[in-house]
Amino acid sequence: METLAVDHPLVAHKLTVLRDVDTDSPTFRRLADELVTLLAYEATRDVRVAETTVRTPLVETGGVQLASPKPLVVPILRAGLGMLDGMTRLLPTAEVGFLGMIRDEGSLQAQTYATRLPEDLSGRQCYVLDPMLATGGTLAAAIRLLLDRGATDVTALCLLAAPEGLRYMEEAFADTGTPVRVVTAAIDARLNEQGFILPGLGDAGDRLYGVV
Ligand SMILES: O=P(O)(O)OC[C@H]1O[C@H](OP(=O)(O)OP(=O)(O)O)[C@H](O)[C@@H]1O
Numbered sequence: 303m304e305t306l307a308v309d310h311p312l313v314a315h316k317l318t319v320l321r322d323v324d325t326d327s328p329t330f331r332r333l334a335d336e337l338v339t340l341l342a343y344e345a346t347r348d349v350r351v352a353e354t355t356v357r358t359p360l361v362e363t364g365g366v367q368l369a370s371p372k373p374l375v376v377p378i379l380r381a382g383l384g385m386l387d388g389m390t391r392l393l394p395t396a397e398v399g400f401l402g403m404i405r406d407e408g409s410l411q412a413q414t415y416a417t418r419l420p421e422d423l424s425g426r427q428c429y430v431l432d433p434m435l436a437t438g439g440t441l442a443a444a445i446r447l448l449l450d451r452g453a454t455d456v457t458a459l460c461l462l463a464a465p466e467g468l469r470y471m472e473e474a475f476a477d478t479g480t481p482v483r484v485v486t487a488a489i490d491a492r493l494n495e496q497g498f499i500l501p502g503l504g505d506a507g508d509r510l511y512g513v514v
């Protein structure tokens with residue numbers, strides 16, 4: 303598995319405001335959206351394209367277009383929905399599938415409560431969206447599901463990742479033979495006793511959508 307922590311002053315600036323406990327929900331949503339677009343630029347570096355031609359006002363020339371089948375973007379509900387618009391802004395022709403997952407705050411085990419994905423993902427490049435990679439249980443389960451359906455490579459975009467979760471992912475996808483990547487705005491210090499990322503930004507779903 304490959305991990306990329308995007309090193310860019312604008313990413314660092316926006317992430318700092320996102321972490322601030324005094325940042326309100328509308329600002330949090332806007333910043334999450336902007337950060338995803340910056341991460342998406344790096345995350346799509348290997349997106350498959352096919353050669354094509356284009357007629358300019360002067361001549362015909364070569365170019366590229368997104369290859370078929372189109373990439374599949376998969377936000378993990380709830381918090382991953384806050385990243386969808388930022389991603390599809392860069393990949394407007396991508397298809398979108400949905401996974402609803404929740405982590406039990408006692409056992410820290412992830413449960414899937416909704417799946418709306420193509421049955422057959424053979425040949426598909428997939429981009430999974432989830433702001434928080436904490437223990438890694440949620441993201442690993444989501445990626446396993448995509449690989450089981452035939453996805454040929456999977457890139458996860460996360461706003462924050464914990465070292466514990468990245469180690470878990472590295473072990474889980476050490477010998478799958480399928481490329482798995484994590485692109486994140488930062489790798490934080492550690493998890494606390496409740497499985498929250500430190501210094502982190504708190505509960506991403508609650509900060510985006512309120513406490514339920
Ligand atoms: O790496 P893990 O230890 O599995 O934890 C990370 C998961 O926890 C959060 O979701 P949560 O379960 O709070 O659901 P929500 O998006 O509905 O808030 C977060 O958005 C990840 O999906």
Ligand SMILES: O=c1cc[nH]c(=O)[nH]1
Nearest residue numbers: 436498499504505506
């Ligand atoms: O720090 C964390 C860990 C899991 N889920 C969150 O929203 N935040």
Ligand SMILES: [Mg+2]
Nearest residue numbers: 505506507508
């Ligand atoms: Mg949550």
